[in-house]
Amino acid sequence: MAELNTKNGLRYYSLSHRWGHGMPEWPSTPGINVGVKKFHAKDGVYVNEFEGIMHRGTHMDAPIHVTGNTPTITGYPLSSFFGTGVAVSIPKGKWEVITAKDLEDVRPKIQRGDIVMINTGMHKKMADTDEYFAYSPGLYADGAQWLVDKGVKMVGVDVQANDHPMATKLVDHGLGPTHPHLIEEYKEYTGRDVKEDFPNWESAHKILMVDGGIPAIENVGGELDLVTGHRCTFMAFPWRWPEGDGCGVRIMAVIDPDQKFRIPTGA
Template structure:
């Protein structure tokens, strides 16, 4: 028996690509070997950067923080599915229903749109990304999945975020006119509510949502795997950088014993 372990997280650190909002991760060297005999760094920034998990508290007041998720949600069997998407396309309930391997009740689900290979400090990745919205998120809630990860910029389509006329936005008002020209509709016609994907999945469904999945995702796509992704034990935490791992047993003989 030889288990194969795959990393599904994007690199994290100074100068990493970041969602276009608050200045993010800055790493400062506080001690170094030539001077101090030890090496120590300090970082400042918000947790919603790179591969990370959100809590309901991130999007809705008086809802659970990271500690509100039971541990069983962070470990288990699931699938990595290929749902290729282009600029501003939506991950739909139909896409999820037709995905293969079939998504089963209780699965952890990793969605590969192809965008993780394009992660960079660019409009292509952040402003023009595909994404999920309410209907797709509701399908996942109805399926009673354990946890969901996406290889895109957020748990929501960019037209459901403050990049356009939602919440504190628009921070990128030019996208409204570009969307109108591209589809012939105002983005609020297609995405009337602010971060409905987040709120449906996490607040209504109590399901952790992982943003910016990447790394070896292509190597496990189309396979049934064991997944794990654990946030910090942080009371009051609204989000947390995480390491996502997928484990495959090529012989299909390894099993956890009952006990």
């Protein structure tokens, strides 16, 4: 449950999934492995060692992840990670797309300069399953372009990636198809071809991060339901890693039920 700061009435919520050994991982190269190197009964200290790529769990990509000669994880302005915004409910099921119209119609309304957290309901299903990673809903080009045109500051989605799974290497994009059976399954399920509906590889990644300069967080979760439908203060904490193509990120949402708290100007 959310913590309550009794001094000023602010309520703090974590919007990140657990990170660590055995966590559900996107179906690609080997991910996070954690081992205990020292422990108290033997060594008098406790030390873990981990190896793995950064694109696991609740994490943030950098533009360099999808386009050469673009900024790394420290290329975003620090101001991008803190501010007012909304957590919005856009319920979606198998292979549905988060559209520009969905984003336009949400309440509370998305405003210019907002941080936006999108709740499709999928974070409750995060697991080592095809349902979460292969059959998820997601953003694609028109939704991402709407967010850029709106001038939002940062975006988070509670699904497997910033892009719909049919815009990834799971099917015939980039290094794929790694999951070729999905091509025929999609056609049987929708009556359409994957490449007709999703002609470009990871359009949402490129539109948001490369074209728009907007940090985009994947696998948002935790206490997202408790802040959905509310205007909040959000903050995210990526690593200070100048060469980073992405990293795990801790997200917090803060709500003042009395709407009285303000950050002093320092004047």
